[in-house]
Amino acid sequence: MASDLLLEATGLVKHFAGRRVVDGVGVELRAGMVLGLLGPNGAGKTTTLRMLSGFIAPDAGTISYFGRDFSTARSATKRMLGICSQEDTLDQEFPVAENLLRYAGYFRPRVDDLHARVDELLDTFGLRPFAGHRPEELSGGFRRRLMIARAVVHRPRVLFLDEPTTGLDPQARVALWQLVNRLRGEGLGIILTTHYMDEAERLSDELLVLAEGRITARGQPRTLLGAVLGEHVAVYATAGDAVLEERIAAWLRAAKASTPAPIMDEWHLPLRAAQLAAFAAAFPALALRLREPTLDDLFLKLARDGEGAASAAAHAGRAP
Amino acid sequence: MILLALADWRSWAVMRRHARVYLRTWYIGMMPPAMEPVVAMLAFGLGLGGFIGALVWHGQTLPYLTYLAPGLCAYTALNAPFFHALWGAYVRMHYQRLYDGLLATQVELPHMVAGEILWGGTMGTMFVGAVVAVILALDACGVLHLPHPLLLPLVLPLVFVMGCAMASFALTFTAVLPSIDHMNLPAFLLAIPLSLVSSTYFPVPEGHPLVRLLLAINPVHHLAESARALAILGEPDLHVLWMLLSSGVLLAVTMPLATMLLRRRLLGG
Numbered sequence: 001m002a003s004d005l006l007l008e009a010t011g012l013v014k015h016f017a018g019r020r021v022v023d024g025v026g027v028e029l030r031a032g033m034v035l036g037l038l039g040p041n042g043a044g045k046t047t048t049l050r051m052l053s054g055f056i057a058p059d060a061g062t063i064s065y066f067g068r069d070f071s072t073a074r075s076a077t078k079r080m081l082g083i084c085s086q087e088d089t090l091d092q093e094f095p096v097a098e099n100l101l102r103y104a105g106y107f108r109p110r111v112d113d114l115h116a117r118v119d120e121l122l123d124t125f126g127l128r129p130f131a132g133h134r135p136e137e138l139s140g141g142f143r144r145r146l147m148i149a150r151a152v153v154h155r156p157r158v159l160f161l162d163e164p165t166t167g168l169d170p171q172a173r174v175a176l177w178q179l180v181n182r183l184r185g186e187g188l189g190i191i192l193t194t195h196y197m198d199e200a201e202r203l204s205d206e207l208l209v210l211a212e213g214r215i216t217a218r219g220q221p222r223t224l225l226g227a228v229l230g231e232h233v234a235v236y237a238t239a240g241d242a243v244l245e246e247r248i249a250a251w252l253r254a255a256k257a258s259t260p261a262p263i264m265d266e267w268h269l270p271l272r273a274a275q276l277a278a279f280a281a282a283f284p285a286l287a288l289r290l291r292e293p294t295l296d297d298l299f300l301k302l303a304r305d306g307e308g309a310a311s312a313a314a315h316a317g318r319a320p
Numbered sequence: 321m322i323l324l325a326l327a328d329w330r331s332w333a334v335m336r337r338h339a340r341v342y343l344r345t346w347y348i349g350m351m352p353p354a355m356e357p358v359v360a361m362l363a364f365g366l367g368l369g370g371f372i373g374a375l376v377w378h379g380q381t382l383p384y385l386t387y388l389a390p391g392l393c394a395y396t397a398l399n400a401p402f403f404h405a406l407w408g409a410y411v412r413m414h415y416q417r418l419y420d421g422l423l424a425t426q427v428e429l430p431h432m433v434a435g436e437i438l439w440g441g442t443m444g445t446m447f448v449g450a451v452v453a454v455i456l457a458l459d460a461c462g463v464l465h466l467p468h469p470l471l472l473p474l475v476l477p478l479v480f481v482m483g484c485a486m487a488s489f490a491l492t493f494t495a496v497l498p499s500i501d502h503m504n505l506p507a508f509l510l511a512i513p514l515s516l517v518s519s520t521y522f523p524v525p526e527g528h529p530l531v532r533l534l535l536a537i538n539p540v541h542h543l544a545e546s547a548r549a550l551a552i553l554g555e556p557d558l559h560v561l562w563m564l565l566s567s568g569v570l571l572a573v574t575m576p577l578a579t580m581l582l583r584r585r586l587l588g589g
Contacts, residue, residue, distance in 0.1 A: 078426045091418060103425065105336075106333055
């Protein structure tokens with residue numbers, strides 16, 4: 001529904017030092033939706049996020065929130081954005097509860113019932129026992145909780161989470177996933193970047209995959225995997241047989257299939273159903289183990305594609 | 321246009337944040353401005369002053385201590401905001417990453433800069449307020465003699481203006497210097513020479529045209545002379561206008577510059 005549309009960005013372009021780091025990216029975000037932004041390092045995720053959250057202006061393209069152009073209604077729009085950056089930017093001078101109170105002071109109109117709101121967040125995010133502690137006294141997991149609590153203290157409608165669980169132990173990650181899920185349930189539109197594919201798959205309603213500044217794929221996680229990778233991943237070992245590896249590589253080139261990812265002593269090859277049958281027939285002696293594709297496979301494929309493009313560009317004598 | 325940020329609620333929100341941090345430990349923070357004039361007057365006034373005896377200022381023969389006391393106000397009005405905006409702002413920006421957190425709110429870069437400048441002016445005023453209180457106390461005790469001591473607090477609004485200008489000046493260096501160790505460069509190459517060519521501790525001989533030019537454009541000199549005019553002559557003189565003009569120009573030039581340089585440093589463009 002159009003009324004659910006919180007954010008619409010089209011044709012975003014950004015250059016740094018003469019290099020086009022974001023190239024024609026478009027984003028849509030609706031209420032109660034988590035949009036996962038994926039891509040290898042240097043894909044343009046952070047730059048896209050920084051344009052959408054107002055830190056930097058795009059060189060071209062439009063960004064509108066709630067149907068209004070961001071550049072002309074900047075302050076009113078920023079009132080409705082919550083930003084949780086990857087780095088810890090908590091105010092080290094104030095204890096937990098006062099961090100929330102002070103941060104709310106940087107927004108107008110003022111937050112209704114601010115003290116009640118802070119109390120609510122302390123309970124929701126499990127920060128009550130640490131209300132009087134300084135951020136430096138908290139564990140990494142609780143500092144991330146405080147970062148997210150601070151980002152929503154003014155009741156925004158859109159929340160940016162930039163790699164929110166990086167460096168956390170599994171228990172802390174699961175706890176944060178539950179909090180993100182709860183915020184989605186409250187109707188926030190959330191844009192999430194992460195390097196953890198299981199996290200992206202669990203949390204995201206839709207994924208947007210970037211590589212070299214461009215969108216290479218978008219859609220729901222399962223649909224996306226099928227569209228980009230195929231239905232299967234064939235796992236096999238060649239025991240260093242260079243002749244066999246060359247035969248497989250030639251077959252894959254002819255079939256226009258993906259290149260396999262070497263992981264430990266095995267090759268992991270995404271294949272469509274029809275390709276799988278042909279591959280098995282072409283290499284009957286090869287012991288194949290099949291599994292479902294995951295976002296890790298997608299990520300590895302994009303990284304390989306990116307390395308391939310960089311290598312081709314280097315051979316052509318230009319910067320990638 | 322950037323100067324308009326000084327009146328924006330967001331700049332004052334940033335200023336209030338810095339004030340809140342400072343006021344939690346005000347009794348420690350107030351030690352330097354309260355003790356510095358005592359030490360300076362003991363060392364330079366009573367100690368060195370004994371050798372100097374008296375000097376002539378505006379045709380009046382004054383004990384050195386009487387000359388020195390109002391000058392200390394100008395010296396403090398330079399130091400407190402300048403060093404706050406150098407080291408303090410750098411720590412907030414680089415080590416505490418406070419600026420990144422603020423920019424995620426409705427606060428924009430010009431407001432952040434304006435908040436630092438307003439706090440610099442406020443802090444300078446508070447520090448000079450402490451210096452004025454000590455001078456008045458010493459005057460009441462008879463340690464020094466000012467003909468019109470009760471007019472000295474009138475210097476405080478001027479201190480606020482100059483403090484804002486000095487904080488803005490310092491922020492341009494905070495924005496470009498690569499490390500906290502490099503802060504010594506503007507401190508020793510600019511702030512200290514500014515305080516020397518300023519008639520704070522001693523009357524600067526005005527014979528050389530370059531010295532006359534430096535005095536004319538130095539707001540610290542005009543503030544020192546304004547404070548003296550109030551406390552010794554009992555009336556303001558033209559140095560008030562020159563102080564406001566030189567500080568205003570300094571602010572108008574350095575605030576947009578500091579904003580532009582910080583934008584480049586923090587946002588990459």
